Amino acid sequence: xxxxxxxxALVAPGHDGQAVLVVRVRHDNGGTDTVMLDxxxxxxxxxxxxAESAEELRGQPxxxxxxxxxSPR
Amino acid sequence: xxxxxxxxxxxVDGSGLPxxxxxxxxxxxxxxxxxxQIAASAEARRVIDAAGRVxxxxxxxxxxxxxxxxxxxxxxxxxxxxxxxxxxxxxxxxSLAPLRAEHRRKLVKMFQQIEEMPDAAxxxxxxxxxxxxxxxxxxxxxxxxxxxxPLVGHTPLRMWVMGEDAQKxxxxxxxxxxxxxxxxxxxxxxxxxxxxSYVDMDENLAPVPSRYAHFEELDALxxxxxxxxxxxxxxxxxxxTDVTVAxxxxxxxxxxxxxxxxxxxxxxxxxxxPDNVPRVMDRVAEQFARGARVWPQVQTRPIDISFSLDMxxxxxxxxxxxxxxxxxxxxxxxxxxxxxxxxxxxxDAAEPGGDTSRFANLRVRDSADASLIGRxxxxxxxxxxxxxxxxxxxxxxxxxxxxxxLAANMGHEDxxxxxxxxxxxxxxxxxxxxxxxxxxxxxxxxxxxxxxxFVREGRYLGLEHAVRKITSDPARIWGLRxxxxxxxxxxxxxxxxxxDAIARGEERPVRDMPxxxxxxxxxxxxxxxxxxxxxxxxxxxxxxxxxxxxxIASA
Numbered sequence: 001x002x003x004x005x006x007x008x009a010l011v012a013p014g015h016d017g018q019a020v021l022v023v024r025v026r027h028d029n030g031g032t033d034t035v036m037l038d039x040x041x042x043x044x045x046x047x048x049x050x051a052e053s054a055e056e057l058r059g060q061p062x063x064x065x066x067x068x069x070x071s072p073r
Numbered sequence: 074x075x076x077x078x079x080x081x082x083x084x085v086d087g088s089g090l091p092x093x094x095x096x097x098x099x100x101x102x103x104x105x106x107x108x109x110q111i112a113a114s115a116e117a118r119r120v121i122d123a124a125g126r127v128x129x130x131x132x133x134x135x136x137x138x139x140x141x142x143x144x145x146x147x148x149x150x151x152x153x154x155x156x157x158x159x160x161x162x163x164x165x166x167x168s169l170a171p172l173r174a175e176h177r178r179k180l181v182k183m184f185q186q187i188e189e190m191p192d193a194a195x196x197x198x199x200x201x202x203x204x205x206x207x208x209x210x211x212x213x214x215x216x217x218x219x220x221x222x223p224l225v226g227h228t229p230l231r232m233w234v235m236g237e238d239a240q241k242x243x244x245x246x247x248x249x250x251x252x253x254x255x256x257x258x259x260x261x262x263x264x265x266x267x268x269x270s271y272v273d274m275d276e277n278l279a280p281v282p283s284r285y286a287h288f289e290e291l292d293a294l295x296x297x298x299x300x301x302x303x304x305x306x307x308x309x310x311x312x313x314t315d316v317t318v319a320x321x322x323x324x325x326x327x328x329x330x331x332x333x334x335x336x337x338x339x340x341x342x343x344x345x346x347p348d349n350v351p352r353v354m355d356r357v358a359e360q361f362a363r364g365a366r367v368w369p370q371v372q373t374r375p376i377d378i379s380f381s382l383d384m385x386x387x388x389x390x391x392x393x394x395x396x397x398x399x400x401x402x403x404x405x406x407x408x409x410x411x412x413x414x415x416x417x418x419x420x421d422a423a424e425p426g427g428d429t430s431r432f433a434n435l436r437v438r439d440s441a442d443a444s445l446i447g448r449x450x451x452x453x454x455x456x457x458x459x460x461x462x463x464x465x466x467x468x469x470x471x472x473x474x475x476x477x478x479l480a481a482n483m484g485h486e487d488x489x490x491x492x493x494x495x496x497x498x499x500x501x502x503x504x505x506x507x508x509x510x511x512x513x514x515x516x517x518x519x520x521x522x523x524x525x526x527f528v529r530e531g532r533y534l535g536l537e538h539a540v541r542k543i544t545s546d547p548a549r550i551w552g553l554r555x556x557x558x559x560x561x562x563x564x565x566x567x568x569x570x571x572x573d574a575i576a577r578g579e580e581r582p583v584r585d586m587p588x589x590x591x592x593x594x595x596x597x598x599x600x601x602x603x604x605x606x607x608x609x610x611x612x613x614x615x616x617x618x619x620x621x622x623x624x625i626a627s628a
Contacts, residue, residue, distance in 0.1 A: 009390075016513060017379050018386070036312030
């Protein structure tokens with residue numbers, strides 16, 4: 001069964017003036033959802049995906065993102 | 074004898090009705106007359122000629138963190154000089170009371186995580202003379218030059234009842250009852266509501282105690298708020314639209330069940346998630362239509378990103394070589410930045426084909442060299458015969474990576490989206506965060522920016538509408554019955570300003586925090602007099618006065 005994947009990841013400003021990473025997930029039915037990650041969460045996601053940049057997150061399974069979100073923010 | 078007469082004013086009374094010309098008389102801290110002409114023979118201790126200027130109710134800022142600052146700076150500088158005469162503090166689950174002495178250090182660390190204040194601000198600048206909420210208010214009385222409307226923080230409430238377990242688990246039924254009793258005592262003492270947070274973290278990046286509460290606990294506390302008709306303020310998981318919408322529903326249920334107003338903050342726009350605000354506002358409108366009160370707080374100012382090369386800011390996450398090097402241990406990072414080959418590689422990555430646009434408009438936000446502050450990397454690079462990326466590296470190395478840079482207007486910056494949002498009937502203009510994030514950006518002058526950007530330039534709101542949004546609207550939303558309007562008998566909080574000039578000044582760093590700590594501030598322009606409860610608290614001609622006429626604005 002196909003699973004949702006990370007569709008895009010873009011830098012945006014957070015409420016506190018720090019940069020955040022907005023990750024967009026695309027589901028197999030075409031629906032999308034977004035979540036903002038702070039610097040620590042984004043770094044962990046990059047490490048878990050062995051990605052060097054935000055662009056390399058594209059196509060990664062959303063399971064990797066869920067692991068980050070399950071951790072205390 | 075009258076205390077103050079303001080003559081020839083363009084009166085914008087806060088109701089949203091059209092402005093009109095006339096005089097105002099103030100006596101005994103109250104507005105005695107609004108409109109008409111006061112006889113030239115009437116004696117007054119002070120006469121203000123407001124010809125060509127607006128007289129409006131003092132502005133109300135519903136989202137600040139001045140809890141500690143007010144104890145050594147009762148004027149909440151520079152908020153007062155922007156025309157702010159009432160502040161709500163104790164937001165985001167954090168207040169300085171009720172607080173047992175043994176919990177002070179722990180709570181201070183949480184405050185510092187948000188406010189970025191130095192230790193001296195909490196250790197030397199004031200005396201901890203209270204534990205209970207009434208004691209904290211007593212410490213403020215006679216000290217403040219503006220009105221304060223304090224919230225009770227859910228986090229210290231939990232700490233008082235649960236001790237260390239407040240940051241470990243849900244509360245038991247007897248603990249919830251104890252929190253209810255404590256909240257009730259705080260509200261009786263003068264608190265205007267309860268604040269809680271689903272987002273904030275302590276100094277160890279662990280969730281603050283309020284985040285361990287189950288819904289049953291918040292429901293029980295909301296029931297106490299219902300006894301007083303008081304506000305519940307919440308920081309929802311604003312980084313996720315679906316969860317924020319779910320929180321709107323939850324707040325609506327609490328509002329309907331207990332008959333209370335609720336508000337959440339922040340709600341801000343970013344083009345990266347363009348449907349966030351529309352989706353949240355749609356749900357807010359649905360809940361208002363049911364009779365719930367769920368006020369989203371929206372700030373006026375755009376959001377900047379600040380960073381230094383000392384940390385691996387996500388600002389660089391789309392530049393793999395930069396991001397990789399900035400994540401390295403400090404010594405290794407500095408060595409690589411000094412390496413000519415690496416430096417060239419970084420510059421080539423940031424400025425492919427000689428396109429220097431990526432960094433050219435970044436500004437130096439903080440530097441030991443004051444002459445650099447506020448200048449763009451493009452300007453500095455041109456002077457030094459390098460590129461903006463090269464200048465960023467050189468400046469950083471010269472100060473051991475201590476230079477901070479600013480990428481301005483990165484979010485909440487599109488006036489065609491923000492203007493209509495601010496004008497929306499269901500939007501509560503707020504979320505300034507006054508007194509917080511003090512080393513990251515200036516949280517002052519949002520009111521001036523409302524007039525300069527969205528009234529004069531964009532014309533998204535008329536003058537009277539804009540004044541209403543930051544005076545009588547917040548007064549009604551928060552139940553501050555004595556304020557927000559220019560009306561005979563009400564408290565004489567008045568700001569006199571030039572509608573063609575009111576604005577916020579440039580952001581600048583100052584070192585005026587206790588212990589020499591720095592913060593960013595903005596001066597006001599176009600504001601001429603600020604009157605609090607009938608006393609002149611600030612004027613452009615004389616600056617701050619000795620008046621300490623602020624009160625606990627609970628009613």
